[in-house]
Amino acid sequence: MRLGLVGYGTxxxxxxxxxxxxxxxxxxxxxxxxxxxxxxxxxxxxxGMPVYASLADLIKAGGIDxxxxxxxxxxxxxxxxxxxAAGLHVVADKPFxxxxxxxxxxxxxxxxxGVVLAVYHNRRFDADVLTLKKVIDSxxxxxxxxxxxxxEFDDPATLEGGATGGxxxxxxxxxxxxxxxxxxxxxxxxxxxxxxxxxxxxxxxxFVLNLQHVSGVHSHLSASKLNRLTVREFRAYGEHGSxxxxxxxVQTQAIFAGIRPADDLQGWGYEKxxxxxxxxxxxxxxxxxxxxxxxHSYYESFLRAVNGQGPAPxxxxxxxxxxxxxxxxxxxxxxxxxxxx
Numbered sequence: 049m050r051l052g053l054v055g056y057g058t059x060x061x062x063x064x065x066x067x068x069x070x071x072x073x074x075x076x077x078x079x080x081x082x083x084x085x086x087x088x089x090x091x092x093x094x095x096g097m098p099v100y101a102s103l104a105d106l107i108k109a110g111g112i113d114x115x116x117x118x119x120x121x122x123x124x125x126x127x128x129x130x131x132x133a134a135g136l137h138v139v140a141d142k143p144f145x146x147x148x149x150x151x152x153x154x155x156x157x158x159x160x161x162g163v164v165l166a167v168y169h170n171r172r173f174d175a176d177v178l179t180l181k182k183v184i185d186s187x188x189x190x191x192x193x194x195x196x197x198x199x200e201f202d203d204p205a206t207l208e209g210g211a212t213g214g215x216x217x218x219x220x221x222x223x224x225x226x227x228x229x230x231x232x233x234x235x236x237x238x239x240x241x242x243x244x245x246x247x248x249x250x251x252x253x254x255f256v257l258n259l260q261h262v263s264g265v266h267s268h269l270s271a272s273k274l275n276r277l278t279v280r281e282f283r284a285y286g287e288h289g290s291x292x293x294x295x296x297x298v299q300t301q302a303i304f305a306g307i308r309p310a311d312d313l314q315g316w317g318y319e320k321x322x323x324x325x326x327x328x329x330x331x332x333x334x335x336x337x338x339x340x341x342x343x344h345s346y347y348e349s350f351l352r353a354v355n356g357q358g359p360a361p362x363x364x365x366x367x368x369x370x371x372x373x374x375x376x377x378x379x380x381x382x383x384x385x386x387x388x389x
Contacts, residue, residue, distance in 0.1 A: 049073060049137075049351050052106045054080040054127060055119040056090050058206065059141055062303050063170065063343070064116050065093070070309040070316075071347035078106050103127055107134045114354065116168070117141060122212040125150055128165070132157050137164040137354050139347075142221040144168075144364075146212060148372040155364030164353045166360035167367035168346070169225040175319050175341035176295035177226055180282050182339060183327055184230060189286030195231065195267045196284075197223050200277040207273045209248030216241060216255050216374060216381075219271040224377075225362065225370045227259060227267045233369070236260045238386040239377035244274065257377055282325070291336070293325025299341045309344055317341030 051068060053060050056079050068076045078098040079090045087099050100106040103115070107130075114137035117127045124144055131138050138158065144167045145151035158165035171177060184192060199219055208218060216239075228234065242254035254272035261267065280295040299309075299317050309316040319338035327334045349361035376387040 049113045049354060050075050050077045050111055052076075052078040052080065052100075052112045052115045054103050054106070054115055054117045054131075055141075056081045056086050057118070059118040060116075061089060061093065062300070064118055064139075064141075064168075066303055066308045066310070067170075067343040068116070068347055070313055070344035071351070073351050074347055077112060078109065080106050103130055107131075107136070113137060114139070114164075114350075118168070120212075121146070121208070121217065125154065128154050129157055132161045132163055132165065135161060135163060137166075137350075139166050139168055139350060141168045142225075142367070143217045143371060143374070144367055145371060148368050148375050151364065151368040151371045155368060158364060164350070164360050165364045166350050166353065167362045167364060169222060169362040169367065169370070170343045170346050171222040171226060172229055172362065173341060173343050173346055174295070175298055175317055175338050176280060176282060176293050176325070177230075178339035178341070179293065179319075179325060179336055180284060180291065181230055183291045183325075183336060184284065188288060188327060188329060189284060189291060190288035192231075192265050192284065192286045194265060194285050195227065196282065197226065197267065197269045198279055198281040199223060199269075199271045200275065200279040201271075201273050202276050202278045203273045207246070207251065207253055209246030209251045211249065213246075213248060214252040215271055215273060216252050216377060219273075220255060220257070220269070220374055220377070221370055223269040223271060224257070224259075224373045225366070227261075227269065228366070228369055228373070231261045231263060231265050231267060233262045234259045234373050234389050235262050236386050236388050237373055237377045237380055239380040241381045242272070242274075252381070255377075255381070259373070289327065289329035291325055291327045293336075294323065295319055296323060299343060309342075313344070316344075 116139040118141040241252040257269040353360040380387040
């Protein structure tokens with residue numbers, strides 16, 4: 049599959065291009081970038097890579113099967129529709145729409161065009177999430193009661209301001225998607241957020257979500273970027289015991305250290321043994337070896353979907369369900385009440 053990358057900011061450069069390069073069967077054949085400094089970064093990172101000023105120019109050049117759209121959130125709807133209208137398969141970064149209603153519009157457009165629309169909820173492929181899923185699926189916790197997920201980043205520079213920004217749409221997209229994937233549909237949400245004034249307007253800079261799942265399990269999610277904390281933690285409680293892990297966002301740390309998955313794909317994305325989570329039951333305490341974090345598998349799954357060999361790694365319908373929860377969470381935080389999804 050020949051793929052174009054639309055946008056080369058932090059997302060395109062660090063969370064897409066290295067994993068496209070590591071995915072079997074996919075070739076990155078062009079990048080859309082406009083600002084001179086961004087064009088220079090593309091040329092520095094990938095000498096000889098064709099750079100286009102717009103998606104329209106990339107489409108006009110021809111020879112591509114799909115695009116990844118990783119431009120700012122307020123631009124994504126129009127770009128997704130443009131790519132779909134050109135008959136291209138699409139990976140859209142999160143949040144791929146401003147609301148569940150718009151998400152349904154985009155999903156329907158892709159369905160009518162007969163193309164695959166996948167949403168980049170790549171954190172289903174985090175080492176700690178995959179390890180937690182292995183523990184839950186093993187049944188060793190017995191009947192599951194609740195799951196806590198905490199993602200704190202000391203990263204104020206990446207807080208997006210304004211009506212289309214905020215942490216709930218940013219990290220909340222990942223945390224809610226993970227819980228939907230692990231625990232199933234959500235019935236209701238109670239949300240609380242921390243608001244700040246930015247140059248782009250009033251913005252949520254932290255949040256807590258209490259989610260009631262249809263299954264009866266409840267999950268509790270929290271995140272921040274301004275509180276000078278870096279913490280990634282899962283806690284799962286069931287009738288037979290608990291599982292607790294504190295991870296390090298191992299793939300992202302490696303990327304920012306200049307390491308690329310294609311350099312050593314077999315050894316990529318594992319937490320060190322001293323960071324493995326612990327499963328505690330009536331009979332034993334056991335460290336659970338890390339699963340491999342593998343964002344490159346997202347793209348390989350996307351390729352299989354394009355070839356008719358299974359569903360997209362995260363479908364438009366699944367991402368719409370995440371946005372429906374986030375829409376309800378915004379109402380809950382604004383009105384101070386629990387909201388049905």
